[in-house]
Amino acid sequence: MSRIGKIARRTFLVTSAAIVGGVAFGYYAYKRPVANPLLDDLSEGEAALTPYVKIDAHGITLITPRADSGQGAYSVQAALIAEELDVELDQVTVDPGLPDPAYYNTALSAEAAPFRSTDDSFAANSTRGVMDAMMKFMGMQITGGSTTVPDSFEKLRLAGAVARETLKAAAAQQTGAQVADLKTANGAVELPGGGMIPYTELAATAATLDPVNDVTLRDPSTWRLIGKPMERVDIVAKSTGTQDYGIDFEIDGMVHATVLTNPRRYGEVIRFDDSAARAMRGVLDVVPVTGGVAVIADNTWRAIQAAGAIDVEWGPAPYPPKMDGHWQALSDSFNDDQLDSQFRDDGDVSATLDAAAEVIEAEYRAPYLAHQPLEPINATVLVQDNRVDVWTGTQIPRFVQTNVAKITGKDTDQVHVHVLMMGGSFGHRLEDRVVRQAAEIAMTRPGTPVKLTYSREEDFAQNDTRQIAMARGRGTVRDGKVEAYDLGIAMPSVIASQMGRQGFPTPGPDLQIVAGAWEQPFDIPHYRVSGYRAPELGPISSWRSVGASTNGFFHDVFLDELIDAAGADPMEERLRLMWHDPSRKTLEAVAEMSNWGSPLAPNTGRGVAFCMSFGVPTAQVIEVSSTDAGIMIDKVWCAAEVGQVIDPIMFENMVQGGIVWALGHAMNSEITYSDGMVEQRNYYDAPGMRLYQSPQIEVRGLENGRDVRGMGEPMVPPAAAALSNAIFAATGTRVREMPMAKVVDFA
Amino acid sequence: MKLTVNGTEHEVDVEDDMPLLWVLRDELNIKGVKYGCGVSQCGACTVHIDGEAVRSCQTAAADVWGAVTTIEGLGSPDAMHAVQTAWLEHQVAQCGYCQAGQMMQAAALVAENPAPTDDEIDTAMSGNLCRCGTYPRIRAAVKTAAAKLQEA
Numbered sequence: 001m002s003r004i005g006k007i008a009r010r011t012f013l014v015t016s017a018a019i020v021g022g023v024a025f026g027y028y029a030y031k032r033p034v035a036n037p038l039l040d041d042l043s044e045g046e047a048a049l050t051p052y053v054k055i056d057a058h059g060i061t062l063i064t065p066r067a068d069s070g071q072g073a074y075s076v077q078a079a080l081i082a083e084e085l086d087v088e089l090d091q092v093t094v095d096p097g098l099p100d101p102a103y104y105n106t107a108l109s110a111e112a113a114p115f116r117s118t119d120d121s122f123a124a125n126s127t128r129g130v131m132d133a134m135m136k137f138m139g140m141q142i143t144g145g146s147t148t149v150p151d152s153f154e155k156l157r158l159a160g161a162v163a164r165e166t167l168k169a170a171a172a173q174q175t176g177a178q179v180a181d182l183k184t185a186n187g188a189v190e191l192p193g194g195g196m197i198p199y200t201e202l203a204a205t206a207a208t209l210d211p212v213n214d215v216t217l218r219d220p221s222t223w224r225l226i227g228k229p230m231e232r233v234d235i236v237a238k239s240t241g242t243q244d245y246g247i248d249f250e251i252d253g254m255v256h257a258t259v260l261t262n263p264r265r266y267g268e269v270i271r272f273d274d275s276a277a278r279a280m281r282g283v284l285d286v287v288p289v290t291g292g293v294a295v296i297a298d299n300t301w302r303a304i305q306a307a308g309a310i311d312v313e314w315g316p317a318p319y320p321p322k323m324d325g326h327w328q329a330l331s332d333s334f335n336d337d338q339l340d341s342q343f344r345d346d347g348d349v350s351a352t353l354d355a356a357a358e359v360i361e362a363e364y365r366a367p368y369l370a371h372q373p374l375e376p377i378n379a380t381v382l383v384q385d386n387r388v389d390v391w392t393g394t395q396i397p398r399f400v401q402t403n404v405a406k407i408t409g410k411d412t413d414q415v416h417v418h419v420l421m422m423g424g425s426f427g428h429r430l431e432d433r434v435v436r437q438a439a440e441i442a443m444t445r446p447g448t449p450v451k452l453t454y455s456r457e458e459d460f461a462q463n464d465t466r467q468i469a470m471a472r473g474r475g476t477v478r479d480g481k482v483e484a485y486d487l488g489i490a491m492p493s494v495i496a497s498q499m500g501r502q503g504f505p506t507p508g509p510d511l512q513i514v515a516g517a518w519e520q521p522f523d524i525p526h527y528r529v530s531g532y533r534a535p536e537l538g539p540i541s542s543w544r545s546v547g548a549s550t551n552g553f554f555h556d557v558f559l560d561e562l563i564d565a566a567g568a569d570p571m572e573e574r575l576r577l578m579w580h581d582p583s584r585k586t587l588e589a590v591a592e593m594s595n596w597g598s599p600l601a602p603n604t605g606r607g608v609a610f611c612m613s614f615g616v617p618t619a620q621v622i623e624v625s626s627t628d629a630g631i632m633i634d635k636v637w638c639a640a641e642v643g644q645v646i647d648p649i650m651f652e653n654m655v656q657g658g659i660v661w662a663l664g665h666a667m668n669s670e671i672t673y674s675d676g677m678v679e680q681r682n683y684y685d686a687p688g689m690r691l692y693q694s695p696q697i698e699v700r701g702l703e704n705g706r707d708v709r710g711m712g713e714p715m716v717p718p719a720a721a722a723l724s725n726a727i728f729a730a731t732g733t734r735v736r737e738m739p740m741a742k743v744v745d746f747a
Numbered sequence: 748m749k750l751t752v753n754g755t756e757h758e759v760d761v762e763d764d765m766p767l768l769w770v771l772r773d774e775l776n777i778k779g780v781k782y783g784c785g786v787s788q789c790g791a792c793t794v795h796i797d798g799e800a801v802r803s804c805q806t807a808a809a810d811v812w813g814a815v816t817t818i819e820g821l822g823s824p825d826a827m828h829a830v831q832t833a834w835l836e837h838q839v840a841q842c843g844y845c846q847a848g849q850m851m852q853a854a855a856l857v858a859e860n861p862a863p864t865d866d867e868i869d870t871a872m873s874g875n876l877c878r879c880g881t882y883p884r885i886r887a888a889v890k891t892a893a894a895k896l897q898e899a
Contacts, residue, residue, distance in 0.1 A: 070842025238843030241818030423844030660880025
């Protein structure tokens with residue numbers, strides 16, 4: 001099993017506890033940090049149970065602490081438990097649970113350490129271990145970084161197996177049968193004579209037993225659920241309009257609020273005049289919140305209308321008011337003082353470039369981008385004397401709990417965060433400003449639940465965006481091969497901006513500045529990737545695939561330019577340079593799927609791109625045609641190495657959707673500032689892809705690797721590069737910036 | 748004013764210009780209809796008025812000219828419309844937030860055009876945004892729904 005699995009097995013012991021009328025199985029959580037995080041963390045008296053499985057007379061509940069922003073994470077987590085517990089998904093309730101430090105995300109820390117995911121050296125693994133311990137101290141119950149599957153793959157199956165074996169022991173005690181003669185299926189223990197005892201009738205006895213921890217996980221050849229198509233636990237509700245999201249939350253006595261926040265992001269409010277708003281129908285109050293003004297009304301629309309009637313004077317933005325200032329800051333960052341990292345420096349790049357008769361140079365740009373999931377951000381907060389309740393769709397419930405406790409003056413354990421279904425996120429709900437504002441508003445009306453809903457315009461204006469980034473490439477070719485590759489990438493630190501809003505310092509280099517570039521498994525003789533840290537500009541956050549969303553484009557398009565200069569075939573040269581076998585297989589797979597090298601119609605072209613991100617090697621081929629109406633994206637082929645596909649239908653849907661996401665934004669979307677304010681107001685300014693533009697997308701999940709990896713993001717980084725490379729093949733125009741509609745027309 | 752929604756007549760006391768979307772959501776607590784953009788850009792608020800697919804965010808309450816059907820009136824988990832069954836079979840949804848609007852748009856399409864071509868599907872469905880990118884499945888599910896209705 002993977003190193004992540006080993007860490008999980010060593011530091012977690014599945015245990016059980018009695019609950020009202022039943023039993024809960026889970027892991028011990030740490031009440032306080034211990035002196036040395038690498039020592040055994042389990043000590044007497046410091047532990048509390050955090051359950052993954054709860055069984056009582058009423059039924060079986062599976063706790064799925066990683067949030068589901070639409071890609072089926074609840075279903076996947078439930079299936080992992082159910083595989084070992086021998087229950088069917090229609091026999092259980094799935095509950096995201098309440099925030100708890102024991103649900104900290106082990107796999108996220110593996111991505112934060114500066115070692116390539118292909119690197120299994122001692123140094124790499126031990127550093128990942130330190131990061132893991134740090135993550136634990138910070139109690140990060142975070143959904144992000146495509147970590148749900150790697151983080152859960154062993155933990156949840158172990159929880160299911162221990163619960164199953166303990167229930168068998170309970171059945172043995174109740175009936176006098178031998179454990180070895182007992183079987184389990186469909187949520188029940190099967191007795192030797194053929195009788196069945198439902199788990200629900202064994203729960204009370206199981207709670208009195210020591211949990212059976214000596215379990216062996218089932219051999220993959222016997223899996224009933226993993227790797228097979230399942231019906232998502234939420235699919236009936238989502239196919240009938242009966243799924244409730246955060247924005248649909250209702251509770252007696254609730255009032256509706258909206259905010260008008262300084263469009264010069266995180267600037268101050270100088271003064272406001274709310275007299276017109278207060279006179280409007282349904283308005284209950286107008287109150288200041290941090291950075292803006294809130295309207296409380298009896299209806300969301302009335303609140304939004306009244307917010308539009310408030311006259312506010314806003315303070316200046318803490319960043320350049322116009323885009324030329326942002327681009328200049330990036331351009332000025334390519335210097336030794338701002339060098340953040342140079343983890344890749346093979347051969348002698350400088351000498352090779354100096355000695356070359358011809359150096360190929362190119363500059364690339366990627367804009368700020370909004371997340372804008374279709375459900376506008378929202379939160380409902382109820383402040384009472386001894387408790388605060390928060391209902392919201394969030395990827396960071398622990399941060400929400402801490403921040404709301406501070407705002408409301410309560411203890412952390414008096415704040416109850418109820419995670420609701422999210423209408424998409426793509427990283428947007430890794431920020432919690434909407435919850436903080438809702439808490440501030442709710443403080444003005446104790447005892448009254450307040451639902452804060454952003455208008456779409458406010459959501460666009462206040463979106464902590466994807467990073468803006470620039471890259472400069474210099475390289476040489478010799479004898480039909482790529483000889484030297486030197487890429488510098490400049491961007492502000494996403495992690496510093498994002499964690500700064502949570503009050504956490506982030507010392508050391510930011511790996512996201514070079515993620516998706518420095519760790520690519522190519523064996524280029526002279527190969528250097530340098531990260532340059534631009535100053536903080538507009539507020540930025542994690543946008544699906546984070547640093548790699550820009551760097552996958554930069555790295556691969558520049559490689560494509562060098563391959564073109566060498567006169568080599570784009571696929572063959574990438575294969576020749578690739579040293580990592582699982583990565584090579586993804587390229588071979590897309591070559592076969594796309595019938596690479598076969599003749600093409602006039603005015604059409606194929607582009608290939610590769611990017612390893614989040615430990616997942618991903619290759620794509622895109623075929624485009626140049627028509628009178630513009631470029632049409634006709635077909636996409638994608639192969640990714642994920643170790644294990646948990647569910648082939650969800651996998652295909654998620655990968656296709658991620659490619660649509662990446663290509664749509666690459667084509668036509670950006671966020672720009674003028675007078676310090678976001679210029680894009682609604683989807684007409686940044687539409688992404690629409691159905692008529694959606695290509696045929698063929699997807700293949702490869703299972704040659706040792707580690708199980710998550711696929712929520714790795715399909716994004718190569719997509720824009722493959723599109724740019726395909727447009728070059730079809731038209732001879734090299735697109736070096738996004739949105740590409742600035743350079744070419746799309747049909 | 749009076750509004751008939753999913754076969755039930757309601758008396759509501761709202762401004763003439765309150766969009767139907769917010770009358771349904773905040774006054775009548777009918778939540779299958781979603782707020783996405785407020786300006787007819789995303790289609791998440793799509794309902795039927797006398798069988799025609801309309802954007803409820805751009806339909807003033809006073810202008811509602813006929814009986815309103817929302818996703819709840821199209822079908823329920825126990826009695827699904829052919830479009831909903833097709834959406835379930837293809838497991839179209841990811842986050843699912845746009846899908847009620849997508850299904851209402853698709854239901855109007857297949858009611859009017861029992862065998863839509865690829866181009867007709869593209870034209871009818873391209874006003875509905877899906878940020879998760881489920882378009883390949885939406886296309887397939889519309890065809891399945893049309894075929895189901897043909898059989899019925």
